[in-house]
Amino acid sequence: MDQADSLRHHGDVDAEPGLLDFAVNVQGSGPPAWLRDRLVATLDGLGRYPAAAHDARARHGVAERHGRRPEEVLVLAGSAEGFALLPALQPRLAAVVHPGFTEPEAALRDAGVPVVRVLTSEADGHRLRPDEVPAAADLVVVGNPTNPTGVLHPAADVRALAAPGRVLVVDEAFADAVPGEPETLARDADVPGLLVFRSLTKTWALAGLRAGYALGAPDLLARLAAPRPPWPVSTPALEAVIACSSPAAVEESRLAADALALARAEQAERLAAIPGVTVLPGQAPYLLLRLPDGHGAPVRAALRDAGIAVRRGDTFPGLGPDHVRVAVRPALQVARLVAALADALTAVAA
Template identity: 75%
Template sequence: MASEPPTGHDLHHHGDLDAEPGLIDFAVNVQGDGPPAWLRDRLVLAIDELGRYPGAVLEDRARATVGERHGRPPEQVLPLAGAAEGFALLPALGPRHAVVVHPGFTEPEAALREAGVAVTRVLTDPAHGHRLDPSAVPADADLVVIGNPTNPTGVLHPAASLRELARPGRVLVVDEAFADAVPGEPESLAGDPTVPGLLVLRSLTKTWALAGLRAGYALGDPVLLERLAAPRPHWPVSSLALEAIVACCEPDAVSAGDQRAREMAGNRVSQSAALSAIEGVEVQQGVAPYLLLHLPDGTGELVRARLRERGIAVRRADTFPGLGADHVRVAVRPPETARVLAAALDDALCSLVGASGELASRH
């Protein structure tokens, strides 16, 4: 690992900017086109309650349901308008020196920098599979942010390595937005209240296709959650989002989510194999519902353009610190859809790379 000073990365670029209506979407990591029927029905029924403000009764119900899901008391739960709200609130914790482990989700760094917080980037090493080296994190950091599994590498760091980052006077933020997409949720710290200064952020928008609703939650010590929530306005989480939090954290939903994760894991294996078989394509090994690809040198931008011409959107990855123009991230999709991507990517590279390995075309 090595630290890196800030550069010109667009920290606010996300996959939805790469996806456009009509394209086959490999750019966004939401699973499916919309919530399942049972969840849609729950939300439809909740519409009748929209004439009332989101009250304490519904919020308490959400806290209790999430708490039961993770073996925590309700006071250790904070419902959020998506995990992204949690990242936006991090400056409220008053950090002096924040560390963000990259490549990783960029909104935490963006929020901290825009609030004037000093941020150090710690880059994982691709030669070592982008695994976390806890010793690379500066000892004086009073806030550390890391994803698990990490976006976009898909690497799942051992919980023991994450615990090494915790210490008195430091807030350890673990972004578990995709933890429920890993069968059994191994290495999660969501159910461990013993780690000092731990703040776990969870999203419900990926597995349950609720990106437009914004639903998630934070887990941590009540005093820490109170500090995090201090700048929020009244009623920050809508009634529909609170109902979604309850619905998606009930036992039947957790079981259904784990089954979805197992199906996705199988799809990931087959999609990874198909893409790895394409000459010049390197696939980062991981466990998340997306794959980080390294394309042949100098082909990244051209390949993305060729794929778009074929009606396919992929996520550019050069906006992630530590990655370059020849990296792209692709969501894991069902096999029939993944085969379309593999064929189009193979064709695009064949049209660009000649027998000598040099670019055959620059348009």
């Protein structure tokens, strides 16, 4: 797999139909009933173009949710659209913190933007070190919590990446899955050059709908949005943003995050009990595992033969073939993973 293919590899490629899916970090197979009803109610209006008033309602709802002004919100067709738009900012040098979500780097490289990788180290828990980012970088991208390590960086360390003349992009796609969202910068309207990307895909199981948003200064959002076509966000996606920004939905996601944290801790304990499996520290709705040297590829193949999909780690810069990422799943599914993983490791070792 060459560099370009590696950057474009995502968990949905690993999760073929019929496999028990630990590769994709979406919670559940679809949105809750109340949200589904809201989306279905938009279908009768699909003969009309998405309305500016609908977009305004979505921006207002997001603004209320994060203590921002509506003009500081840009509704996106998923946060991945925001990454695809980054070249519109015309950076001279982009720095991308890795291991991390690879789509920002892929989009920048496709547009001919020079990219430098800033690698965190497993030896110190993949801690973010702002002083390692080149001063010449006028665009910096970091995830918080980072995918795939699950590390939640202190907000102060992330803010330290901001600098005059620099755009700081913080990917908070999984922030609402961490109880209390303790290190979010979503409310930080005073940080110069800050863009925060949020996704509704994971918590609300809306991967097929494509819904998210960006938070930032109005002039910065205008630059980001300049190349967009007319009506870039569908009517159902706008409705999803409105619905998921309501106080009731935010409370539901808070309770879900609490439950997810408990499930994550239990899953980490069960996986760590398997001889040869190292569970790396993290706080996201997925876990990064390190397997014994040389075991990664054959173990992943054995798991696939057992009907289980996990996310390969070697397509993330800074990780190797013996890293795998697994989503947090219900206890019965975890039991199946634990048994299959233990069997696979035993078979490969033999």
